[in-house]
Amino acid sequence: MLHYLPRLPRAFRTILLSTLATLLVVVACQQPPQPPQQANQVHNVVVFVTDGLRPTAVNATDTPTLEAIREQGVNFVNSHSLFPTFTTANASAIATGHYLGDTGDFSNTINVGFPVQSANSSPVPFLENNAVIRQINARFGQNFLNEQSLLAAARDAGLSTAAVGKVGPTLIQDVTQQTGNATLIVDDATGSETEIPLSAEFKTLLQQNNLPLSAPSRGDNGKPGNSTSPGAKVPNTEQQQYFADVITKVILPLFKQRQKPFVLVCWSRDPDGTQHNQGDSLNSLTPGIDGPTAKAARQNMDKNLTQIRTALKDLGLEATTNLFVTADHGFSTISKQSQQSYAASLSYPDVPSGFLPPGFLAIDLAQGLKQPLTDPDKQNAAVDPKRGKFTKNGLLGQTKTKPPTVVVAANGGSDLIYLPESSNRKALAAKIVAFLVQQDYVSGLFVNDALGQPPGSLPFSAINLRGAARTPTPAIVVNFKSFDTGCGTPxxxxxxVSDTPLQQGQGMHGSFSRADTFNLMTAIRPDFKQGFVDQAPVGNADVPLTLANLLHLKLATKGKLVGRVLSEALVNGPATVAAKAEIWESKPAANGLQTLLKYQTVGRTRYFDVAGFKGRTIGL
Structure with missing residues (x-):
């Protein structure tokens, strides 16, 4: 119609254009409101880690809040833990976005190469301890992970930051912190000699809200039982309620008052701690970690998550806060059975006849190599399994005048073997692999690239265990056998099979089974798509990189083993990303066994599904 305007009288043209302009304004006002432009807006971030939660255990009855987040936000259905599938290892990935070859946090228990005073002078400490982490930090440049974490980058940029929950992985989120004046750290150790000190401001706020300055213990939830007495029958209710109250009554209101973006990490010990210690299945594989106590732990976790979501809503923060929920790893029921193990053929106190004792790998290896065995956790005391003695970690070949030739760090569903510097490390590694492929409880072996590739094994580089780590790199990672107990969903x-002091029927993880690598991941608001099912492979190393991208932060990096930004899950992101599945096979050992690795890739990022010997690992 406008092309007729030049033919009309000038006065009429003026009236007509004015009328059209008015109509356009009216029409525009009647259009549905459009979402505001948020390209430069920085939103808050809450990372909720539900330790050891399997995706198959989430449902509308036991975990209604988590189920709602998964349905309403992004449901990552192809998610991955890093192998070895342990807590501190994956905590390092959730913190930094790097794989373990860069962070050096290879498992919960690692060889650090020096006696750690707070670990009874053991060189093989358990990392879920603030004092241990601090002493390792002091040895390795005040940051044993050797990479910047999301929380560290956020606080350096002036954002408010806090980490609350399970001791060990909580501090790892900002591992360089020695005081609570920058990042607030509240964990099991708060109020004890090993706490990260709280600021005066934070202590005052706790007292004003009638919250104690010391975290409660786990109580009966922390009791694992023994071979004749069942373990825990209650979830970690009191301790986790304290952490939830600290977050909702103190931290979130404080962060709102500061009127600037914040990053909060909450690490829920449940269901992990309860699944480890549960007493529903003493010495029996069923119900295993699917009994009523583990169910109560999942409900407890969801209750805490509900309280945090409600607080975000009540404080007017829900619409401006991205909530990312991830599990550090999956979970399995412990088996302590072997038909071939030398260790299982002996008798020990508090170990049922024929069952594998704690430290069975070190015992079997010492027997196979004909070397003496000592306990690094007990001042290197001699261990004689023929006299009913066993150890968790083990030193082989050590004497008063000679350092060990082999160090075994026992962890659970997989173990680490270290070979201290010597002229015959390559030959020794080949000899150990040849021995291990003959054991019926082994399912897959990985060997440091520097030691060659013995038949039956794959190199560390295949699974991103070789990188820029500051801590000593293991020589061999031993994956243990896994199997389906018959519920229909493996x-x-x-x-x-688990190298642990816990009993058959209790819970463990750490293996390359898909039951352990399959972790729960979901995210919601405001920068994540709604009702979106992400079919692409994703993993824990992607979490901090994705959130840093949303916060307009760039994490400083030293190593190159990193995750990716989950662009397909973000508002205005692509519908999907290209991925491909691959299989890597080792050379066969003398008995024909091969380590098989199934993995997926997006660009250069690898996601590890499962690995082991065919027929001995769930998912192969």
């Missing part, structure tokens, strides 16, 4: 009821 990842929901897997069992794994």
């Amino acid at each position: 990842t929901a009821c897997g069992a794994v």
Whole structure:
């Protein structure tokens, strides 16, 4: 119609254009409101880690809040833990976005190469301890992970930051912190000699809200039982309620008052701690970690998550806060059975006849190599399994005048073997691999690239265990056998042979079983898509990189083993990303066994599904 305007009288043209302009304004006002432009807006971030939660255990009855987040936000259905599938290892990935070859946090228990005073002078400490982490930090440049974390980058940029929950992985989120004046650290150790000190401001706020300055213990939830007495029958209710109250009554109101973006990490010990210690299945593979106590732990976790979501809503923060929920790893039921193990053929106190004792790998290896065995956790005391003695970690070949030739760090569903510097490390590694492929409880072996590739094994570089780590790199990672206990969904009821003081029927993880690598991941608001099912492979190393991208932060990096930004899950992101599945096979050992690795890739980022010997690992 406008092309007729030049033919009309000038006065009429003026009236007509004015009328059209008015109509356009009216029409525009009647259009549905459009979302505001948020390209430069920085939103808050809450990372909720539900330790050891399997995706198959989430449902509308036991975990209604988590189920709602998964349905309403992004449901990552192809998610991955890093192997070895342990807590501090994956905590390092959730913190930094790097794989373990860069962070050096290879498992919960690692060889650090020096006696750690707070670990009874053991060189093989358990990392879920603030004093241990601080002493390791002091040895390795005040940051044993050697990479910047999301929380560290956020606080350096002036954002408010806090980490609350399970001791060990909580501090790892900002591992360089020695005081609570920058990042607030509240964990099991708060109020004890090993706490990260709280600021005066924070202590005052706790007192004003009638919250104690010391975290409660786990109580009965922390009791694992023994071979004749069942373990815990209650979840970690009191301790986790304290952490939830600290977050909702103190931290979130404080952060709102500061009127600037914040990053909060909450690490829920449940269901992990309860699944480890549960007493529903003493010495029996069923119900294993699917009994009523583990169910109560999942409900407890969801209750805490509900309280945090409610607080965000009540404080007017829900619409401006991205909530990312991830599990550090999956979970399995413990098996302590072997038909071939030398260790299982002997008798020990508090170990049922024929069952594998704690430290069985070190015992079997010492027997196979004909070397003496000592206990690094007990001042290097001699261990004689023929006299009913066993150890968790083990030193082989050590004498008063000679350092060990082999160090075994026992962890659970997989173990680490270190070979201290010597002229015959390559030959020794080949000899150990040849011995291990003959053991019926082994399912897959990985060997440091520097030591060659013995038949039956794959190199560390295949699974991103070789990188820029500051801590000593293991020589061999031993994956243990896993199997389906028969519920119809293998990842929901897997069992794994475990090198642990816990009993058969209790819970463990750490293996390359898909039951352990399959972790829960979901995210919601405001920068994540709604009702989106992400079919692409994703993993824990992607979490901090994705959130840093949303916060307009760039994490300083030293190593190159990193995750990716989950662009397909973000508002205005692509519908999907290209991915491909691959299989890597080792050379066969003398008995024909091969380590098989199934993995997926997006660009250069690898996601590890499962690995082991065919027929001995869930998912192969």
